[in-house]
Amino acid sequence: MRIAYVINSFEGGGAALPIPAIVDVCRSHGHSVHVVALERRNGRAIPALRQAGVEADVLAPDDTPFPLVLHRLDAWVRRVAPPHIWTSLTRATLLGQLVGMRQGIPVVSWQHNAFLRPGNLALLRLMRARSRFWVGDSRHVTELTRKRLAVPDDRLMCWPIFRTRPDPAPAPGWQAGQVVEIGTLGRLNPAKGYDVLCRALVLLRGVRGLPPFRVTIGGEGAEHARLHAFCQRHRLDNVIFAGYVEDTPAFLRRCHLYVQPSRREGFCIAAHEAMNMALPVIGSSVGEMNHSIREGITGWKVSPDRPQALADRLEAALRQPGRLAQMGQAARVLVMQRYDPAAFAQAGGAILRRMAGDGSGA
Numbered sequence: 164m165r166i167a168y169v170i171n172s173f174e175g176g177g178a179a180l181p182i183p184a185i186v187d188v189c190r191s192h193g194h195s196v197h198v199v200a201l202e203r204r205n206g207r208a209i210p211a212l213r214q215a216g217v218e219a220d221v222l223a224p225d226d227t228p229f230p231l232v233l234h235r236l237d238a239w240v241r242r243v244a245p246p247h248i249w250t251s252l253t254r255a256t257l258l259g260q261l262v263g264m265r266q267g268i269p270v271v272s273w274q275h276n277a278f279l280r281p282g283n284l285a286l287l288r289l290m291r292a293r294s295r296f297w298v299g300d301s302r303h304v305t306e307l308t309r310k311r312l313a314v315p316d317d318r319l320m321c322w323p324i325f326r327t328r329p330d331p332a333p334a335p336g337w338q339a340g341q342v343v344e345i346g347t348l349g350r351l352n353p354a355k356g357y358d359v360l361c362r363a364l365v366l367l368r369g370v371r372g373l374p375p376f377r378v379t380i381g382g383e384g385a386e387h388a389r390l391h392a393f394c395q396r397h398r399l400d401n402v403i404f405a406g407y408v409e410d411t412p413a414f415l416r417r418c419h420l421y422v423q424p425s426r427r428e429g430f431c432i433a434a435h436e437a438m439n440m441a442l443p444v445i446g447s448s449v450g451e452m453n454h455s456i457r458e459g460i461t462g463w464k465v466s467p468d469r470p471q472a473l474a475d476r477l478e479a480a481l482r483q484p485g486r487l488a489q490m491g492q493a494a495r496v497l498v499m500q501r502y503d504p505a506a507f508a509q510a511g512g513a514i515l516r517r518m519a520g521d522g523s524g525a
Contacts, residue, residue, distance in 0.1 A: 164194045167245040169259045171252040173200045175207020176350050178251050178275045183215035184326045188511035197243045201232050237262050247518050253283045260293035269295040274308045277429045277450050300324035301430040301451040320514055325435045326507040327499050331412040333441030336488025337419040343376035343484050346418035348433040351384030356424035362470035365397050373481045377401045381408035415440040419487050426467045438498045443490035445476050461494035
């Protein structure tokens with residue numbers, strides 16, 4: 164099969180980063196994949212795509228009007244002439260469905276988001292029959308898709324979007340006398356809850372008896388200036404804004420503990436990458452983290468948008484830093500068992516066999 168893979172953008176830190184792993188599975192089954200983004204945005208995912216030998220086209224400049232993007236996507240799909248269109252994220256899905264209708268090409272659609280704006284949710288419900296089947300990127304999002312889009316079980320599959328890396332050396336673990344390094348990765352926007360983390364750190368500042376610790380936030384986004392100003396105003400000198408992180412394993416290897424204070428999540432690749440690198444995770448009780456964080460074993464869960472609860476959990480972890488390495492090893496074992504390359508390939512292979520066997524072209 165030739166698969167036309169359509170995504171909203173090549174923005175870093177989102178659904179574009181797993182594309183090389185997805186393409187790898189498709190190629191292992193003898194299929195070719197042509198990838199296009201509706202717009203570039205920051206383009207942070209493009210180097211990883213090129214390094215993996217994936218050609219990445221961009222249809223239009225950012226914020227191009229919907230009708231023109233639709234026209235360009237229609238023309239791009241005609242050039243590729245695929246028997247299947249695979250869409251990722253809402254805008255790409257809606258446009259891909261329209262092109263599929265025009266050209267008589269079946270559409271397969273990822274669902275990644277745990278939160279959909281009311282308008283997007285209404286449109287996806289209206290258009291849900293235009294995708295032959297839907298793929299949730301986690302158990303959590305698959306169940307949400309079943310409920311909120313009313314997709315029947317025979318048109319719904321699950322392919323967890325994360326594939327573990329067995330080769331990188333894990334984080335070495337905290338040693339007595341070291342500063343406890345706490346890391347977090349994500350776009351600096353309200354959904355990720357970094358304002359909650361900063362408020363929790365203010366609450367921790369007066370707590371006595373804690374070892375010295377430092378929090379490094381890796382990411383960029385619209386909230387950077389506001390968060391940075393908050394930290395300066397409250398003299399949070401132990402908070403570092405590292406900007407976009409190109410080498411995720413190297414960043415995580417310098418940490419002893421990972422925190423993900425999100426208000427909402429789907430799979431949350433970053434938290435699982437931290438577990439893969441043998442870090443315990445303090446994460447909000449949202450999305451797939453609810454299934455992956457085992458309380459007191461691989462990390463701890465806290466209610467989202469609760470600075471005091473997060474501060475309490477950070478305090479408890481900092482009072483026993485010697486436990487972190489052991490918990491991190493347990494986290495690594497869990498994700499290596501659940502999301503190893505064989506499991507990733509098996510889930511993807513099932514979807515590809517379904518696509519090849521739906522009678523719509525090969």
